[in-house]
Amino acid sequence: MAEKESFIARQRRQRPWFDHLMRAYEAFNNRYGNHYGAAITYFSVLSLFPLLMIAFAIMGFVLAGDPVALNNLKETVTADLPAGLDKTINDLIDQAIESRSTVGVIGLLTAAYSGLGWMSNLRDALTAQWGIEHKDVPFLKRMRSDLLSLLGLGLALAVSFGITAAGSGLGSLLLDWLGLDDDAWAVFLLRVAAIVLAVAANWVVFIWVLSRLPREKVSAKSAVRGAIAAAIGFEILKQVATLFLASVTTSPAGVVFGPIIGLLIFANLVARFLLFITAWTATAQENVLAAAPEPPPPAVIRPVMEVRGGPTARDAAGLVGVGALLGLLWRRRSRNRD
Numbered sequence: 074m075a076e077k078e079s080f081i082a083r084q085r086r087q088r089p090w091f092d093h094l095m096r097a098y099e100a101f102n103n104r105y106g107n108h109y110g111a112a113i114t115y116f117s118v119l120s121l122f123p124l125l126m127i128a129f130a131i132m133g134f135v136l137a138g139d140p141v142a143l144n145n146l147k148e149t150v151t152a153d154l155p156a157g158l159d160k161t162i163n164d165l166i167d168q169a170i171e172s173r174s175t176v177g178v179i180g181l182l183t184a185a186y187s188g189l190g191w192m193s194n195l196r197d198a199l200t201a202q203w204g205i206e207h208k209d210v211p212f213l214k215r216m217r218s219d220l221l222s223l224l225g226l227g228l229a230l231a232v233s234f235g236i237t238a239a240g241s242g243l244g245s246l247l248l249d250w251l252g253l254d255d256d257a258w259a260v261f262l263l264r265v266a267a268i269v270l271a272v273a274a275n276w277v278v279f280i281w282v283l284s285r286l287p288r289e290k291v292s293a294k295s296a297v298r299g300a301i302a303a304a305i306g307f308e309i310l311k312q313v314a315t316l317f318l319a320s321v322t323t324s325p326a327g328v329v330f331g332p333i334i335g336l337l338i339f340a341n342l343v344a345r346f347l348l349f350i351t352a353w354t355a356t357a358q359e360n361v362l363a364a365a366p367e368p369p370p371p372a373v374i375r376p377v378m379e380v381r382g383g384p385t386a387r388d389a390a391g392l393v394g395v396g397a398l399l400g401l402l403w404r405r406r407s408r409n410r411d
Contacts (some may be wrong), residue, residue, distance in 0.1 A: 097353035100202065103191070106352060109198035110345035116194050117340045120187035185366045189216060192223045192286075196342075200288040202351040222286055229281040268308060275304035282347065283354060292359060299354035306346055 080088075085092040103106075147163055196219065197207065209359070210218075284296035312336060354360070 101349050101352040104201050106348045113344035114341040116191040120191040123184035140192040189219050192219045196286050201353050203355045227280045272304045275307050276300050277301040295354045303350045
């Protein structure tokens with residue numbers, strides 16, 4: 074009797090999108106997605122603050138004489154973070170700018186080292202979700218590749234922040250020009266437009282992450298689809314993190330520990346979500362190789378050898394009979410000749 078098909082198996086057979094989702098989930102688990110997500114979270118938090126301090130110390134030299142531009146930059150950066158982390162990041166920016174003259178070569182090297190370590194682990198995690206085995210690469214070549222990837226990601230983030238800042242600024246100016254800055258419906262539409270613009274800016278970053286950070290080539294089609302899903306999911310995570318931080322910062326303990334805990338949770342969710350999207354991209358139909366046919370089982374050759382010491386009694390009796398008959402025939406033939 075045929076085994077009854079399970080509900081999950083039936084849904085996977087009937088719905089290709091669900092089958093793709095299940096393939097991604099299985100790949101994510103089999104390729105240690107949760108473990109890699111924890112590692113990325115650790116290195117992200119470890120390298121975030123040195124990198125931010127160096128970046129804003131450099132910007133402090135450029136924008137120290139332009140407080141308006143500096144304030145706009147701070148608002149743009151904190152706008153892409155969950156509410157509750159803005160004060161922590163703003164304090165960090167102010168400290169970095171105030172101490173910009175004391176940030177020397179050692180601080181720069183420390184930030185670069187932590188950033189390269191974060192990038193290397195992120196690339197290894199993304200590559201693992203493609204089911205590709207780790208390959209030993211010469212140290213200098215690996216560092217050069219990770220440095221270029223880090224610079225490329227920084228450029229993508231700069232473009233993303235620029236898109237968000239330009240869109241928000243133009244939207245506010247447009248409302249002021251039309252005299253609609255006090256109308257609730259206009260403000261609501263501006264917020265919706267800001268979210269859409271943020272998704273577009275996130276897409277710029279994620280298409281770079283999915284297509285360039287893995288240590289193997291990724292098709293453009295898969296990267297585009299995966300980046301769209303990642304951008305939308307990241308915006309949802311950001312909104313959820315905003316609600317979470319708003320709920321935990323109402324108590325005195327939450328004010329102290331809430332932003333740090335929120336940062337850890339947010340970083341871990343983003344890391345795991347990014348790895349899942351990578352697994353989803355890797356398990357798309359255009360990226361799944363046809364399964365090779367299984368080889369036939371090995372042939373087993375078993376020679377059989379039978380060793381006999383001589384004829385059996387039956388064979389000997391038959392041979393004697395044949396010999397006697399041949400002897401009689403030969404003797405009769407001889408007599409006939411005589």
